[in-house]
Amino acid sequence: MLHVAIATRAFRRYSTYRAATLAGMFTNSVFGVIYSFAYLALWRANPTAGGYDSVDAVTYVWLGQALLMTVALWGGGTTDGLAERIRTGDVAIDLYRPVGLVGWYLAADLGRAAYHLVTRGLGPTLLGLLLFDIRLPASTAAGLAFLLSVVLAVVVSFAIRFLVAASTFWLLDDAGVRVMSGALAMFFSGMVLPLTLFPGWLGTLAHALPWSAFVQVPNDIWLGHHEGALLAALGFQALWALVLLGACQVVLGAATRKVVVQGG
């Protein structure tokens, strides 16, 4: 119950930045339009590229814009606050809380993600629906599976961002790591280009890396490309979520020992 309260509070806190949200929705929409035309041109030249048709491709673009902020692809979200608290040493207080630090920040991040999904996700998607031919989920079940997949995407992304923030314990400044992590997330999530277009080993590798859980997997579930293998797709995300959250706990343990030994 405590975690629900944390998530609700995070949702409310983000909802106070109204102008920022509107500005962000506008920006997502502009990029959605740009990429839609780029993909339309690509699929006009090659109508079956990556196993998508042009409707799939445009749908992919708008789903990507909807997920960009929801999964905090560029970093950001509640983990930024964590990095700041590590830098200032305030994290020592968090470490002695009775609630697990990872659970605490994850709950808040899910609240944040929910807010970004209904505003910066839904808003631009509706515009895309108005301007372009977009595919809707094949069934209610597919829609629900998509939502579940988005939740898992947020968890995987959170775990990676948590690890990035935790690097502050050792590096004192996570800006560099954050930019690197964002660059990799952008490319390997399928945000720059659907991973189905990646050739050969690069494609295989990209599909296996955790970042594909951010955008590519949820999008494919929406588009119905995982029919029959739906559980495998969700299982892939869940597996990465577990592995990475485990890594978070291990790193946190090491960091706690470091803080206790060195006093921050």
Place this chain on the structure above:
Amino acid sequence: MNQPLVDVRDLSREFVVRRRVAGRRRRVRTTVAAVHDLTFQVGAGEMVGYIGPNGAGKSTTIKMLTGILVPTSGHLRVAGLEPSRDRMTLARRIGVVFGQRTTLWWDLPLRDSFELLQRMYRIPDATYRRNLDTFVDLLDLGDQLDTPVRQLSLGQRMRGDITAALLHDPEILYLDEPTIGLDVVSKGRLREFLRTLNRERGTTLLLTTHDLQDIEALCDRVIVIDHGTSVFDGELSALRGRGGSSRTLVVDLVDEAPPIEVPGATHAGSDGPRQWLRFPADVSAAPIVAAVAARYEVADLSIQEPAIEDVIRDLYAR
């Protein structure tokens, strides 16, 4: 008489605020006067305390004096210039220190910040070197010049910020809460420096503060502002004598005694042989002292001036 350095007449500044009103769905726009018909003059070489409760209009006034904010109405001249119109020209003739915000480069030695300011203000080399030497010496910053600012103590940083504001020989220095967060020693040293600055260079000081000891130590004159308008402007001693405030006669008797009763004063407490007698601030202490000395064996006598905090609280309460 010369033209005053700061000339403020009927100065007003209004803000449009939108706020929720019960029963209305949309926020209602209302106009609030942060500063209202404010008038005062400051002559060259004065040290003036500018005080008032939070939200009284202090920082709005400073913003107008420095040209950051355009007045809604009224007359405003600083060094003969209209601040908002001649902001950049004025900037060379004033110094500003915001107590809680540093203008220094966090990661670099003090010296680097100073050298940049030399270029920003186009200070001639000779002047720059002379001023830097003087202030470094007076403020005891010699060992800190090559230390990154982030490693300085709060007091050292404040002294750095004040040096930064003075390198270009400003005629007037605005100080916003200069001693906030400093320890007693640092406060004392800073006040001493500001007195020297005023005495030897004739720099005019306008000081906003919550620490009334700053005012007591530095300012001959106090302007008290409340609800955007000046409620007192005069000498510190006159402020003390204002209103219902009272002075206290501290009597040290040779032996313990029952509460002293003399006309014109009331007993305010006893502690062993020491007793406190309160009497109105505008009444002379002499007859009371005489009455006490005539009837009791007195070891020592002293008069406590009213605490300025109390006086100001009285002023605000009206």
Place this chain on the structure above:
Amino acid sequence: MAEAVVHAQRYVDIAWLWIRAAWQYPASFVMLAVGNGLINLLDFLGLWIMFSHLDRLGGFALHEVAFLYGASSLGIGVADTLIGSVERIGTYIRTGRLDQMLTKPVPLLVQVCADQFTLRRLGRITQAAVVFAWACTYVDWSPLRVVAAVSMVASGAVVFFGLFVAFSCVQFWTHDASEFANAFTYGGATVAQYPLSIFPREVLVGLTFVIPIAFVNWYPSLFILGREDPYAMPAWFQWSSPLAAAATMLVALSVWRLGVRRYTSTGS
């Protein structure tokens, strides 16, 4: 003119201090530079993968798209490096830093743009320059085309200067809407990375007359690459980039003045 030189000197003075400050954390600096380069490298890799699925995008071959891409990235890279800090104006207002700057005898725009100057975007400029240089080897050069290319890169940077300044000024009205500007700056750069022939005519018209992104690289590139204009716009547009740049800058400076006036007259 002499004033402008002095302002430029102040800009360099302030920027230089920030560079030295950044060097206090060399590891972070290097990672940021490499990370920024990586973003753009992977971005271009995406374009390259795209071309493994087709021969021509909107009628343009990979080396031609690379030419457009390089020119656009160079423009925004230079603009972002030199004045990207203007994006933070809302933060400066909130923290009171803008007030501090207003008490200094250096033009506010110079101070804002030079503030927190960072060379880490050099990664982007380097990457853009490499792509552009590679694409240039396919161009059939003539003296006139060299002139056009130089004018294109310079004008492109100035157009992005203008867009950064003009749209960041929105924050004088709503402090936390910094992302709004991204739609026009980074969004503009993204549009210009593609041949504009992939967009409907209405988009091209908008990018010509409203937000002059088409002058960043599209029109001059048509001339340099010797391509026919698929939209048959007037041929003199191909030489009008400097004009568009000057107009953008003029508008941007006016908006800036409006914004500063709004700030000094409302104090918020």
